[in-house]
Amino acid sequence: MSEPIIRLKNVNKWYGQFHVLKDLNLDVAPGERIVICGPSGSGKSTMIRCINRLEEHQEGEIIVDGTELTNDLKQIEAIRRDVGMVFQHFNLFPHMTVLENLTLGPAWVLKRSKAEAEATAMKYLERVRIPDQAHKYPGQLSGGQQQRVAIARSLCMNPKIMLFDEPTSALDPEMVKEVLDVMVELARESGMTMLCVTHEMGFARKVADRVIFMDHGEIIEQNAPDAFFDHPQNERTRLFLSQILH
């Protein structure tokens, strides 16, 4: 049994007085694909944002790839190089072309040469099936294309872990499929660890090794997808699943 690549030990977080994460414990094995679901306000996004320090936890330990997350800036930056994130609202840089968005990280953080960075960028643009958009600006692309560019941008940094924070929630229904297809391909072909907060249960069934249900800041249930969807054990899980299409 190899060392977990992400380990959360008794993690607690408060937003002011509001206790958003309560004694979270989670171990993620390298290469594991995890889908996290739950009602809004359950702390799912907060939890994955703590993993790359976009949010700070007040109690407990978070250990990513052997490094503990503390206030040490150098460590945080090192961890962020290995953890890629895809946001609900894409967060592309609108004043740069698609190619520039993708080459910025490799050129400035990984210190690669311009030619190398561009080659990597084009490779991943082809992987997400939009190589012809390289010289356009994000504002000229559709939502589905923008999200695929965002996925390619994270991939260009060669991360060990990919975090997805509701990647398809802001997309028109006809664009959801194109982004999910890219994510399924990514899950199947690369050995990357993926944590995905999503409501797309079809995706969970296809790809996930584990589905986690969170409510009010706690992990209520976790199981393999088929067992999770077909035989939910906890009452709250059953209630949640009955409310969403799965």
Add this chain to the structure above:
Amino acid sequence: MDKALRSGSPDRLPPHTDAGIIGWLRTRLFSSPLNAVLTILALWLLLMAIPALIDYLFVKPDFSATTAAQCRETGGYCWAFVREKHRLILFGIYPYAEQWRPLLASVILVAVVICSCIRWFWKPFLGVLWLLALAAFGVLMWGGVFGLTYVENSRWGGLPVTLILSTFGIALAFPFGLLLALGRRSDMPGVKAVCVVYIELIRGVPLVSLLFMSSVMLPLFLPEGFSIDKLLRAQIAIILFAAAYVAETVRGGLQAMPKGQYEGAQSIGLSYWQSMRKIILPQALKIVIPPLVGIFISLFKDTSLVVIIGIFDLTQAAKVAVSDAVWRGFSTEAYLFISVIYFIFCFSISRYSLSLERQLDQGQKR
């Protein structure tokens, strides 16, 4: 590929709008009763003002007049005054025979500023260009080398003084204000406190009092015999003053940036300064170009306050020109003259900012 799949009726051109002058008039000037009334009112005002102005400036005056008495006889704008006094207004009490030097120096300074505004010049050699221009400015104004007679800077006056105070004021207040804005938003309490105190103190006092303090109070604190050049003191006061306003404007731009941009930059591992330089500041500064340019235009005109510490700028020179006993009563001529000069510079700055905004928008058109 989409076009082949998309069936349905073909696109038509929009309906033919009213063409030509009548159409333009109808939509732009007379589209509603209120607009029609406003148009007529505006036309009437122009009809009153413009002929009167042309008459005052070009028809009434006698262009061959050379003395004050002749001007007073014919009325209208006294161009003789401008002919007589323009060198005093533009160059102050700089030695008459050497006034080609401040003229050349001003031209060089304006030229290098214009070059800095053109994107083609945004390369490392621009720094070298600036150093050369400043060296040339210094050599021309001070002299003492290359056979030029030495002219100390208390004799400088008029346009070159205004230009140098504004140029350095803007050029140095901008980066300083930027750092203050970033410092004020910093998580480090010490840095934040210093920036807040500085900004609030400076914004709380008028520029006049800062100039006064620099001129009167500073010598009291300096050791005996050690003095800082008066022009330099004024320059520093102007820079310190403008930086506080630049800081608050830039801070507004930084606050307007969506949090997602900061997070997007962090998620690909960019450090604080890298994300500021490549992601946040390019976008934030673009948003605040209008108020920033407003600060710079105000700064250009605020340099006229240095008269309070006895420095001869353009406005003071105009005042001195008018105080001449022979040419008493021609203050309109003097102030109209310098107003035109101020307007030319301020309007150029304003136009440039519009073109800069348009250039930066290119990439983000949908």
